[in-house]
Amino acid sequence: MGGVHLVDHPLVQHKITLMRRKDASTNSFRRLVHEVSALMAYEVLRDVGMHEVEVQTPLERTTGNVIDGKKLVFASILRAGTGILDGMLEVVPSARVGHIGLYRDPKTFVVVEYYFKMPSDLHERDVVVVDPMLATGHSAIAAVDRIREYRPKSLKFVCLLTCPEGLAAMGRAHPDVPVYTAAVDRQLDEHGYILPGLGDVGDRIFGTK
Ligand code: URA
Numbered sequence: 001m002g003g004v005h006l007v008d009h010p011l012v013q014h015k016i017t018l019m020r021r022k023d024a025s026t027n028s029f030r031r032l033v034h035e036v037s038a039l040m041a042y043e044v045l046r047d048v049g050m051h052e053v054e055v056q057t058p059l060e061r062t063t064g065n066v067i068d069g070k071k072l073v074f075a076s077i078l079r080a081g082t083g084i085l086d087g088m089l090e091v092v093p094s095a096r097v098g099h100i101g102l103y104r105d106p107k108t109f110v111v112v113e114y115y116f117k118m119p120s121d122l123h124e125r126d127v128v129v130v131d132p133m134l135a136t137g138h139s140a141i142a143a144v145d146r147i148r149e150y151r152p153k154s155l156k157f158v159c160l161l162t163c164p165e166g167l168a169a170m171g172r173a174h175p176d177v178p179v180y181t182a183a184v185d186r187q188l189d190e191h192g193y194i195l196p197g198l199g200d201v202g203d204r205i206f207g208t209k
Contacts, residue, residue, distance in 0.1 A: 004167060005180045007043045012036055016160065016182045019198055026207035030083065033132065033205055036160060036182060037087025044128060044158055044180050045092070048072065069094030073119055073152070077102060077131035077143050080202040084130040084158060096125065100146060102139045111142040122150035129155065132201040134162035134179065136192050137169030144174050160201070161185055163194045 015036045019029055050065040075098035076085040089095060101115030119125065127147055134140050140157055147155065157170065158180045165188045170179055185194045193199070203209040 002171065002174070002176045002178050004184070005043065005178055006184065007040050007180060007182050009039065009043075012039050012182050015039075019160075020196065022199070024204075026204065029204045033083035033160070033201075034087035034090065037084040037130075037158075038091050040084075040158060040160075040180060040182065041088045041091045044088075044156060045072075048126065067092070070096060071125050071153075072096065073098050073122070073125045073127045075100060075118065075127050075129045075143070075147060077129065077139055078115065080133070080205060081131045083201070083205040084132055084160070088128070088130065088158075098127070098147075100143045102142055104138060111138050113142065113146065116146060118147065118150065122147070122152045125152055126154045127152040127156070129157045130159075131157075132160045132205075133194055133198070134159040134166035134170060134181065135188055135194050137166045137173070140166070140170055141173040144170075144177055148174075156180065161194055161198060163188050166194075 015032050019032045048067050050067050052063050053066050054063050069092050072095040074085050074088050074095050076082055078099055078101040096119040098118035102111050102113055105112050129143055156178050161183050162181045163185045185197055187195050189195055
């Protein structure tokens with residue numbers, strides 16, 4: 001079951017607007033990425049599996065539900081995915097983490113993988129792929145293609161922002177993968193940036209510009 005899930009909670013929308021400001025400092029931008037990602041995790045993990053455990057309260061024995069965080073994998077597309085990853089790990093610290101490094105060959109425009117490391121037994125795990133911007137969709141599609149080779153139990157894609165072009169590309173390539181986003185912006189520019197967007201999210205998180 002794919003589709004687009006717009007996380008339109010006022011707290012998320014408020015923080016995305018603060019992030020759009022050109023003059024947000026690296027510190028504040030990075031903090032906002034963490035906060036938005038942690039808030040988005042609530043929606044992304046709404047249907048995560050739970051099991052019942054017995055607990056002893058100070059007064060009596062009872063039962064409660066817990067999630068199995070170890071069965072969950074956050075798969076971060078390097079390098080900007082790290083920002084979302086950190087925020088999501090704050091709310092699910094026991095989750096496993098995968099990394100995939102991709103770049104676009106400047107001559108051929110083909111997506112080249114330079115790093116791939118996922119937890120073992122992906123077929124038993126629910127995988128959430130994270131990358132802040134679903135723009136052209138090239139990296140997202142390549143990452144999902146690759147992770148799919150391991151037949152994960154389920155697969156979701158989470159970004160902060162996307163655009164009609166990115167959603168269309170992802171929908172064509174992986175119609176069954178749900179996309180969670182805080183906003184669908186107007187369009188892509190000729191350099192593959194989302195408008196009005198957030199600018200280069202990697203540079204803004206890491207202060208590399
Ligand atoms: N990557 C970014 O960092 N920003 C965009 O707008 C698109 C891709």
